[in-house]
Amino acid sequence: MATEPKSRHAEASAPTSERILDAAELHFAADGFAGASMRDIAASVELNPASLYNHFPGKQALYEAVLERGLRPIFLLLDALRTTDWSPESLDEETNTLLERLAQRPHLARLIVHEALAGGENLRQLARDWLRPLYSRALATFRESATTREWEDDELPLLLMSFHHLVLGYFAAAPMLREVMEEDPYSHEAMERQSRFMRKIVRLLVVEARTDAGRDEGTHGGG
Amino acid sequence: MATEPKSRHAEASAPTSERILDAAELHFAADGFAGASMRDIAASVELNPASLYNHFPGKQALYEAVLERGLRPIFLLLDALRTTDWSPESLDEETNTLLERLAQRPHLARLIVHEALAGGENLRQLARDWLRPLYSRALATFRESATTREWEDDELPLLLMSFHHLVLGYFAAAPMLREVMEEDPYSHEAMERQSRFMRKIVRLLVVEARTDAGRDEGTHGGG
């Protein structure tokens, strides 16, 4: 106590808490909140289940701590996209950064998708604390930007969600990709390819769309 | 009385097995295989849990029956896309049909996404029986088509998966959309808008890409 200036909060005091969070993140991502078990999480940290309660008051609190720790930096990063100048080069770079960050902690994407599927109180909280603020600001940036003028105003949320689905989908569906494509989607090679591909999609949907704007806009313009 | 030889037990219109499948589909979609409980499913049909076993030999079999009943028509529909002529009009129409069909049974998408997340034996089976045949044939069609010549050959699987993520994502994330966008994503209005949007995306990624093909092949030099 004399030599080590521990923080006041239990979460930061010991590496044990961190190890618990790591294990919990893994299990929650794999099995969802309901599917993950305190027993398994404890076993992953080679701890008695009862010991988890010395660090977190319960399963729900542990879950929230995982979300907090994992999502904050991701969302901060996304939020920073606001300041982009929407030049193709910037978009490329920012797409790249985001994918790399997600690739570092691939469990988080699955975690969010689990929540999105399940609905319920956890999702409500996640939406309130993280998703809604993020999306509303991203939307605002979209709207201010001249870049996306090709899209109708009421299509911008859909475009935003599409990027959400595309990005999270890739990570979340990793187990499926392994089955269907018979390749490890987290391999350096696969990530590289996906990153290139995503940049291309971004260009086609955001950058080039602007260029095409004047041509054959007969489809949605009629609505 | 002469024409309806149904027992007095089944007051509801549909045969019991069908009603069980309906309830099971709902619960499996909401909570995943592990998260859904036979007890809850039975309660939804106002049946004793033991009665489920008169219709299906177990949870796993019930799950598979749900998949079979729900996915067969969808996948048959997707498979039929093979015969498309890739004209913008055909693509528009087929995109439309697919989305409408999925909208009729919005739980299925969530069910697949649950599987994709969870991995495990169920996914392996789903991949073997449904996904892999479908994707390999879709890919073949992609490849034969002159339409998508703009994409590198090794990008076609990614493009395919992107459509997977985009389409399933919309339905699967419905609970999240409700929270974040504060709108019912299954409303006629929202569906209409999403359908229009998806057609536009398809056009931008598949049809127009072809047109752009000759221009600045593979780089973002257009900016």
Add this chain to the structure above:
Amino acid sequence: MATEPKSRHAEASAPTSERILDAAELHFAADGFAGASMRDIAASVELNPASLYNHFPGKQALYEAVLERGLRPIFLLLDALRTTDWSPESLDEETNTLLERLAQRPHLARLIVHEALAGGENLRQLARDWLRPLYSRALATFRESATTREWEDDELPLLLMSFHHLVLGYFAAAPMLREVMEEDPYSHEAMERQSRFMRKIVRLLVVEARTDAGRDEGTHGGG
């Protein structure tokens, strides 16, 4: 109804009842009353479990019918031993007959042993209806006989039970013998050997004992 003079009782009316009894005997012998299941018995006869109740009012009644049908002839046979003249030749022959009869229906022995182990109401009934009358008469015969005069009077019940254990034990322990001796105890060869052996034991314990009587009876005589 006109052509077939069916007996009034359901048990005798159809071969189905008989087939049910056969299957029930097998299952009760293998797993005991509690361990055997109506479902399995029905499956053995390729019948719906509900159909059993058209022939027997319940599990308990079916069990009793099995006992009745199976044990009566055996016990009649044993009872007939009363009239033996206790000559070595007669004993040999009667031992032989008994073992052959039991070998024909090896399940019965296991059935009795199951009851003997379990105790409870079924055993009480079995004892009242079958075992007690039989043993008391067998004992009386023993006592009248000059043959067994070597044994103290209070040892005769134990001698009787010993034969019970020896005979039933061989059949009841068949699964164990298979494991331990690695041989099929129901094979003709094994049965032959066992029969010869049992006759030898009977001779040693009953016939020869008489002869030895005068020699070194220091052990029990002192009690």
Add this chain to the structure above:
Amino acid sequence: MATEPKSRHAEASAPTSERILDAAELHFAADGFAGASMRDIAASVELNPASLYNHFPGKQALYEAVLERGLRPIFLLLDALRTTDWSPESLDEETNTLLERLAQRPHLARLIVHEALAGGENLRQLARDWLRPLYSRALATFRESATTREWEDDELPLLLMSFHHLVLGYFAAAPMLREVMEEDPYSHEAMERQSRFMRKIVRLLVVEARTDAGRDEGTHGGG
């Protein structure tokens, strides 16, 4: 308080695991593995059924622990018989010791007989771990001994099994004996009588048989 660091929970004297084993032994002996229920065992120890799983990972493991604890000393004892000198006095004493030991834990015999009846995986294990080693060594001892020269070589296993049936039968059939003989077979008196009787049988079948050996070898020509 200083010398007894036990928690307040365990008011009863023995440690909980031991009390569970006691109760389990009783129930498994009475109803067999399949027939005994964790619920009942827990109730016997006044414990929540879930608590059993804090001490044993499952029903099967509990069963094996019961076997291990109960059978090891018995089988060690039997194994020690190997060193007997086959003198009448030694046999008397050893028979006595064995019966006394079994009488101390009369449930074990029923437990083994249950297994012998049921067959299945448990029996296979019991045979492999306990019975087969024991019997093969006992047989070897029999064979080396000059004592049993009267018996044919292929009769020795049967003789061995006969002792098995006689000894276990007495204990296993206790419920039946109570019904049929209307006496408690575990009473001191009954045990004393049975012990005397068993010694006599052993003498007649093993010791005296040797003496008779020269007389009328193998036939019942004595009549």
Add this chain to the structure above:
DNA sequence: GATGAATGAGGATTCATTCAT
């Protein structure tokens, strides 16, 4: 901070039995 033991609620499944057809 860690743990062994205890527990109530709930998990899937089996069982004997009933009843209308």
Add this chain to the structure above:
DNA sequence: AATGAATGAATCCTCATTCAT
């Protein structure tokens, strides 16, 4: 005489949580 469907009670076992040590 046979059956499909229904059911309440019981089966083994898991879960998150608590508590004394």
